[in-house]
Amino acid sequence: MSVAHTPARGRGGWTPWLYLAPALVVLAGLLVYPIYQLGLISFLEYTQAQVSGGEPTTFRGFGNYAELFGDTEFWQVLLATVVFAAACVVSTLAVGCALAVLLTRVRALPRLALMLAALGAWATPAITGSTVWLFLFDPDFGPVNRVLGLGDHSWTYGRYSAFALVLLEVVWCSFPFVMVTVYAGIRAVPSEVLEAAALDGASQWRIWRSVLAPMLRPILVVVTIQSVIWDFKVFTQIYVMTNGGGIAGQNLVLNVYAYQKAFASSQYSLGSAIGVVMLLILLVITLGYLRLLRRQGEEL
């Protein structure tokens, strides 16, 4: 990363800003401004009556937040979101890393087969992935219940089994990113290092823990953070697979909860307040990530 800054990079005056202008305009209008609006709405009384102009918009201060934090359902959903996201991240990373290591140890043909299969899972749109997994676990016509001999056990009926089903789908479609990235990282590790470790009689697990994991730390940090961000925001899978949040909202996560509050019950200000809470949580994670990068001495 030690780029010698040649004079060519220094010159330019306004040119870089000219190149940046389209990106900045789009981001300001469709990202920054909506974030500001989100914050604003979360402080207002904003329901169907205000939207249609029937009643004036009034300022509620922290009223929406007070209402939200006083609602036990909110805390349940928050807890479910955190636990579900954590479970998804851990499973995705475990599967992705294990398969990446495995990929380096097999011949070309099986490697190609797994790569192609993973690519297929990766490419599958969230919504089609959701319907296919529902079909696989369908109580009447699905092959899984048949093979496991579960009769007409319904996976989406119970809270935990419904979450487990969504988790399987999420892991299935997100482990390929981890696997491919970590695999690319392992390939960049000099083979002598691994051979030396193997000669010293280190076990596979030991090699991973003491040699690969430390060397791949920057990559692992990136895939972990990416997974945290993705899994914290799962929307489509929950919405489709549990039909909008499960029976009596038992499978709600923050994202779906905000959507239901805003678009299903027209409580736009409460939905916005939930959005702000999500934004703040992800902001904290981002700041932690940036500090990690900085500590590793990365130049941006």
Add this chain to the structure above:
Amino acid sequence: MLVIAVVVAFPLYWMMLGAVKPAGEIESSEPRPWTLSPTLDSFRRVLGQQEFGRYFLNSLLVAVTVVVASALIAFLAATAVTRFRFRFRTTLLIMFLAAQMVPVEALAIPLFFLMRDFGQLNTLGALILPHIAFSLPFAIWMLRGFVKAVPEALEEAAYLDGASRTRFLWQILFPLVLPGLIATSVFSFISAWNDFLFAKSFIISDISRSTLPMALLVFYKPDDPDWGGVMAASTVMTIPVLVFFVLVQRRLVSGLGGAVKD
């Protein structure tokens, strides 16, 4: 290893199998992992559904517009932050990184009102514009590596030969970065193609502007899903992404490696 590959590929196999199985075999309590009498009935039902072709074209139009627009904008921005030194450069980079973390879904509410105020509800623009904005930060972040890889000596040589900055940008740098640009496009393509939330929230009354995810849900009724139809529609929706992925997979792997290592 092959066993794992089979397990990973199985859902996709089951999807395509479900799409060609005759109705009687799908609705059987003895699901078999093969079929002896494949039929295109489900596809016929899906494609015969009113406006399915239209939904497909809508989806394609949204995705292609998003890909082209965000690729061009991201290319310019990535060039600015990698090949120039200027004040606030690092600040901007951190902001692009932070922007990737913004939960798009949380912004559905303000965006809904924004689109309403600009009369964009029920238009494809309501789907295209936000997706351009949301795919930009990641695209810029990933393109940096590709732009950086072009030697600076080449840039100086071009200037010495009398090329203008614009000429260098479009006739030398752009073709060199193009493979990376295409790899990056996969992500904006996917986010636009797969979008479900915006399609559901912003296209509320004019269903002729709907996109594929909504068409798919027509067949999926939670109490009595038409699995054959759902699987056929899913297959139609998955194949374009699959083709795109397979075409760029090599670039994708090296691109990710580069983006992560930088």
